[in-house]
Amino acid sequence: MSALAIAGEQAQESTMAADLSTAVQRVKTILDRVYSPCAPGSGANWKPHAFDQSSANRRYLWSDAFGVCNCLSLYYATSANQEPQKQTYLAQADALIADVHDQLGRFRFRFGDHARLSWMFALNRMNVARQDPRYNRWAVQLAETAHGRFVVRDERDGRAVQLVWKMAVDLQHAEVDSEGNLDPMEALVIYRLLQRHSEGQEKPLQTEIAELERLMQRKLATLVTNDELDAGEALWLAQWAAELFDEAPWTLRLHHVALASLDAIFQRCRVRGPPNQRLLFREMGAVLGLQVGVLLHPQGGGIGGTEQERWRQRVAVLLRYWEELLYARDADISPLMYAAALLPGVWSPWQQPHT
Structure with missing residues (x-):
């Protein structure tokens, strides 16, 4: 390799390191504001702010799933x-999980299927970071307990026909009985991830996964979306899905549908x-x-390099646009999702050492 090429690679690596350092500091600043600051080495005594000071319900499951994952992404990026700072991020994730679980069994803690699945993903990522199987067991227990309550069955044969978006606080009836566009796919992927990390000969969630595979095939056949988040x-x-299902054809179709939908949204x-x-x-x-x-x-x-660069520019434009507007709408899900988009970390199957 020529001296010029080596110098070019070194310059690129230096730029990437600077970008990562900036992202880490920005995400830490966001977490400090959303949850409260935590000095290195003081994680054991840290407690996150309540999202709603006027309510007995301190936590929001979907936001806190992003909070836990952001802490873990910071851990890996540090x-x-x-080391004291790295361990502090892990301790913050633990404290946040403990606070959520303290609320989870209380009356009127409402959550939808998407929030439930996001929380199970966060617990699984903590399982990997800590190399502690109890986090994955908690996620499996939540899946086994709640899955049947979110499934609508055919009265004639008991076959699963759809998922519902949101259940009442007692899980006895649906508050929103429509199905989220991606719910079957998301549940299938998360359940398979939990299964991969489960110990012992007997793999959990076999029946649930079989049901979800049928629901996924039905949904994917006509999947369209005009929504950015979706x-x-x-x-x-x-x-x-490609990682967990060995690049099965349906995972490639999901990838292409999603990318084409995003391109249409930008167009x-x-x-x-x-x-x-x-x-x-x-x-x-x-x-x-x-x-x-x-x-x-x-x-x-x-995709090719030219198209990759086009997406890189689009991503940069959106991150810059919202940088000064993080708290305009709310002080939890918006800034926490911005942090995840800025530092994806554990949301990527290739960024965490053990998937």
Whole structure:
């Protein structure tokens, strides 16, 4: 390799390191504001702020799933010579999990299927970070307990026909009985991930996974989306699905549908209007999907260099646009999803050492 080429590679590596350092500091600043600051080495005594000070219900499952994953992404992005800070991020994730689980069994803690699945993903990633199987067991227990309550069955033969979006707090009836566009795919991918990390000869969730595979095939056959969050999540899911299902044809179809949908959304200028006509967290769902499915993908998401660069520029534009508007709508899901989009970390199947 020529001296010029070596110098070019070194310059690129230096730029990437600087970008990572900036992202880490930005994400830490966001977590400090959303949850409260935590000095290195003081994680054992840290407690996250309640999202709603006026309510007995401190936590929001979907937001806190992103909170846990952001802590873990910071853990992996922090160098080994900063061990006290690394361990502090793990301790913060633990404290957040403990606070959520303290609330989870209380009356009127409402959550939808998507929030439930996101939380199970966060627990699984903590299982990997800590190398502690109890986190995955908790996720499996939540799946086994709640799955049947979110399934609508045919009264004649008991066959699963769809999932419902949101259940009442007592899990006895649906509050929103429609099915989320990606719910069968998301549940299938998360359950398989939990199964992969389960100990022992008997693998859990076999019956549930078989049901979800049938629901997924029905849904995928006609899948379309015009929504940024939906398309971004589909692209993110496709990467995990390919990893967990050995690049089965349906995982590739999900990837292509998601990427084509995102391209159509950008072409129609859906993400160029004034801020009062847009939602930060939905657009950050698109960015997170593109980061994982294209920009961080080992093969570039199966597209050429020119197209990759086009997506890179689109992602950069959205991150810059929302940078000063993080808290305009809310102080939890919007900034936390921005942090995940900026530093995808554990949301990528290739960024965490053990998938």
